[in-house]
Amino acid sequence: MSSKNLIEEWRNRKERTKKEHQKFLKKLRQQKGKRLDELAEKTHEAVFKKVDCLDCANCCTSIPPIVNKTDATRIAKTLGMKSADFQQQYLLQDEDGDWVMNSSPCPFLQEDHKCLIYEDRPRACRQYPHTNYYEFSKHLNLHAQNISYCPAVFHIVERLMRQV
Ligand code: SF4
Ligand code: SF4
Numbered sequence: 201m202s203s204k205n206l207i208e209e210w211r212n213r214k215e216r217t218k219k220e221h222q223k224f225l226k227k228l229r230q231q232k233g234k235r236l237d238e239l240a241e242k243t244h245e246a247v248f249k250k251v252d253c254l255d256c257a258n259c260c261t262s263i264p265p266i267v268n269k270t271d272a273t274r275i276a277k278t279l280g281m282k283s284a285d286f287q288q289q290y291l292l293q294d295e296d297g298d299w300v301m302n303s304s305p306c307p308f309l310q311e312d313h314k315c316l317i318y319e320d321r322p323r324a325c326r327q328y329p330h331t332n333y334y335e336f337s338k339h340l341n342l343h344a345q346n347i348s349y350c351p352a353v354f355h356i357v358e359r360l361m362r363q364v
Contacts, residue, residue, distance in 0.1 A: 203250060203251050203252040204255050206250055206251050206351060207256050207351045209351075209355075210354045210355070213354075214348060214354055217354075218348070221347050221358075221361075222344045222347075224357065224360075224364075225340045225357065226340075226344075228337065231337075233337065234334075236336065236337050237335065237336050238334065239360065239363060239364070240331060240334075240336030240360065243331075243359045243360055244332040244356055246359070247352050247355045247356050247359065250355070253313070253352075254313045255313075256350075257305075257309060258350060258351070259325075259328050259329070260305060260306045260309040260313070260315065260325075261305040261306075261309065262304055263349060264294075264300040264301040264302070264303070264306065265300060265301055265322045265328070266298045266299065266300055266324040267300060267301060267324070268299070268322070268323065269299075270323075271320075271321075271322040271323055271324075272286055272291065272299065274320050275317055275321075275322070278320045279317070290302055308321075329343075329346050329350045329352060329353045330342055330346075331352070331353060331356050343356075343357065
């Protein structure tokens with residue numbers, strides 16, 4: 201199936217399968233550990249070979265990423281701005297006290313879905329959707345939420361359901 205079809209499948213099925221997926225992720229709490237993280241890592245690699253983020257960009261469109269101090273300094277430098285000016289123009293503090301991008305879609309998302317600051321993007325953008333780095337089992341609650349935003353997470357969970 202092509203990347204676009206996989207994304208379309210997510211759009212069509214994510215609501216109908218939500219309860220089933222959440223039940224499965226809840227069940228995985230009892231199976232936390234190395235074996236699950238190894239399987240999730242392989243599944244992450246396989247799914248991201250099929251799903252092309254440039255066909256999607258839903259995270260950049262709908263979830264303002266956390267921008268920590270190191271990120272802000274690096275991005276400001278790339279843009280030739282002072283950190284304080286960058287903060288004022290692009291960031292706001294959310295209810296948890298974290299600094300995040302101040303608009304959705306992200307101000308650095310371009311029409312072709314490429315990121316204007318890709319090489320220097322925030323750490324949160326690099327790590328999203330937290331399904332690899334052998335850390336899948338640490339973020340089960342997050343995956344349950346991200347299924348609604350990220351087609352790759354949806355397909356990773358679908359594949360894991362057939363294997364676990
Ligand atoms: S900084 Fe780049 S990768 Fe991060 S949300 Fe914005 S457009 Fe997407
Ligand atoms: S939502 Fe998921 S599949 Fe879509 S661009 Fe973001 S990481 Fe890629």
